[in-house]
Amino acid sequence: MEQRNTDCDRDNLQTALRRLPAVDQVLQSERALSPIERFGRPAMTGALRDTLAAVREEIKAGTAPPSADAIAERAAALLETADRSRLSPLFNLTGTVLHTNLGRAVLAEAAIEAATMAMREAVALEFDLETGKRGERDEHLRTLICELTGAEDATIVNNNAAAVLLVLNSLAAGRDAVVSRGELIEIGGAFRMPDIMTRADARLVEVGTTNRTHPRDYADAIHDETGLVLKVHTSNYRIEGFTREVPAAELAAIAMEKGVPLVNDLGSGTLADLAAFGLAHEPTVREAVAEGADIVTFSGDKLLGGPQAGFIVGRRDLIARINSNPMKRALRVDKIRLAALEATLKLYRDPDRLSERLPTMRFLSRRKSEIRALAERLAPALVPVFAPDFDVNVIDCQSQIGSGALPLATIASAGLSISPKDDSGTRLAGLSAALRRLPMPVIGRVERGALILDLRCLEDGARFLANLSGLRAEMGRPTDDADR
Ligand SMILES: *Cc1c(COP(=O)(O)O)cnc(C)c1O
Numbered sequence: 001m002e003q004r005n006t007d008c009d010r011d012n013l014q015t016a017l018r019r020l021p022a023v024d025q026v027l028q029s030e031r032a033l034s035p036i037e038r039f040g041r042p043a044m045t046g047a048l049r050d051t052l053a054a055v056r057e058e059i060k061a062g063t064a065p066p067s068a069d070a071i072a073e074r075a076a077a078l079l080e081t082a083d084r085s086r087l088s089p090l091f092n093l094t095g096t097v098l099h100t101n102l103g104r105a106v107l108a109e110a111a112i113e114a115a116t117m118a119m120r121e122a123v124a125l126e127f128d129l130e131t132g133k134r135g136e137r138d139e140h141l142r143t144l145i146c147e148l149t150g151a152e153d154a155t156i157v158n159n160n161a162a163a164v165l166l167v168l169n170s171l172a173a174g175r176d177a178v179v180s181r182g183e184l185i186e187i188g189g190a191f192r193m194p195d196i197m198t199r200a201d202a203r204l205v206e207v208g209t210t211n212r213t214h215p216r217d218y219a220d221a222i223h224d225e226t227g228l229v230l231k232v233h234t235s236n237y238r239i240e241g242f243t244r245e246v247p248a249a250e251l252a253a254i255a256m257e258k259g260v261p262l263v264n265d266l267g268s269g270t271l272a273d274l275a276a277f278g279l280a281h282e283p284t285v286r287e288a289v290a291e292g293a294d295i296v297t298f299s300g301d302k303l304l305g306g307p308q309a310g311f312i313v314g315r316r317d318l319i320a321r322i323n324s325n326p327m328k329r330a331l332r333v334d335k336i337r338l339a340a341l342e343a344t345l346k347l348y349r350d351p352d353r354l355s356e357r358l359p360t361m362r363f364l365s366r367r368k369s370e371i372r373a374l375a376e377r378l379a380p381a382l383v384p385v386f387a388p389d390f391d392v393n394v395i396d397c398q399s400q401i402g403s404g405a406l407p408l409a410t411i412a413s414a415g416l417s418i419s420p421k422d423d424s425g426t427r428l429a430g431l432s433a434a435l436r437r438l439p440m441p442v443i444g445r446v447e448r449g450a451l452i453l454d455l456r457c458l459e460d461g462a463r464f465l466a467n468l469s470g471l472r473a474e475m476g477r478p479t480d481d482a483d484r
Helices: 002-019 023-027 030-039 041-060 068-083 109-120 139-149 160-172 193-199 215-221 248-258 285-290 316-323 327-331 335-347 351-357 359-365 368-386 425-436 461-476
Strands: 153-157 176-180 186-188 203-207 226-232 262-267 295-299 310-314 390-399 411-420 445-447 450-454
Touching: 002 041, 023 030, 023 041, 023 068, 030 041, 030 068, 041 068, 109 335, 139 153, 139 285, 139 310, 139 335, 153 160, 153 316, 153 327, 160 176, 160 193, 160 226, 160 262, 160 295, 160 310, 160 316, 160 327, 176 215, 193 203, 203 215, 215 248, 226 248, 248 262, 262 285, 285 295, 285 310, 295 316, 310 316, 335 351, 351 359, 368 390, 368 411, 368 461, 390 450, 411 425, 425 450, 425 461
Parallel strands: 176 203, 176 226, 226 262, 262 295
Antiparallel strands: 153 310, 295 310, 390 411, 411 450, 445 450
16 A cells, blocks of 8 residues: 555656756747846746756656646846845945945935946046047046145055055065054955065064053164055054154154155045044045155045045155056056046045035935934834834934054944844844845844944935835745855
């Protein structure tokens, strides 16, 4: 009896498998037309093979065989998922405005237009329209940067890490670079100052101790073999307590007396006085130049709010040496980013309208009352979206600038707290994963058993709500992220 049943099952199984349509058959079906049109026949063929292989396994496990249309549908869904760009837009509700993992600054409309134009058309990148001769790539921006920073000259490279590398190699290859022990930073990833020194062929000379460095420590370390003195803005930490650092102005005097250049790596470096936007003061590039640094380096996509880039500004003779280093060619910036940078920098000519036109400044200067009002407007619509398993509450929270600007400073903000009713961490992880799978992924932060959505960077509430309509379906799916 038992035996016969199993035989019977096996026959049914064989019949079900035989009845499955062949790849070619599904390719001819009505449902396959639009994915073929969109992704091409070879891609659809591959997706169908994968789908049929999966379906065969499911049938063996006891599932009923699907129709040809259902198979085409599944293959199309596979192609859709694979087609989704890693760089498609998302909602940054982490509360970190300049989030390095989420692409740092969101660009100003003027910058987007300029970059788009430069992509579409030929431009006078290294061509002097007046003389008709070859021109300088950075020329367009030089005047503007000098105007905004008070520096004598400027040059631009791929990012600030490249700026530091190029400066060290140009001014201190085979020579000493003197830096305080308290400033030997690691920015994240593999960017550690001692390693960069080695790669730049500069000899690191550490002075002082972790917590205290005195003027005489620098003075004693500088001699004939010294290429430069480096000051690094400790952008992602603070040393507090019994500390002493030599201010840039004092250090500039020491370096000048000894006849070696002082390089100040500001990291974020801002062109605007953040205090005017209700934030804590962060050293501006103009101040760093005025304090007597011979070279100042800073990023394009941190507080400046532009595309990724590294600025090197300062003394004309030093910039000339930096520009003549063959490494500069390997670190240069393309026309698209130069166009976006120029448009971004131009916005700084009118500080009064900066917070209106530059998203980074708009987000950073947004008042808590405005953000809280948005949270209160959205909350009632969100309660049914997250019911019955989660509570939705409007909360006060703290945003951060991010990307190593004012590491300890937080900005009063507001948002939504989504907390599981049963206090379950698993449920919370499932929710976070479902939000990441939405057409526009929503990225928040988990804090004390709740998912916090800081609304500082959310401007389009309606778009946010519309995007959440798919959440229920996503929550039903397994939290396994393997298919992404
Ligand atoms: C961020 C930072 C860098 C690196 O700049 P990128 O633009 O990320 O390459 C270097 N130095 C300091 C002090 C920084 O804060």
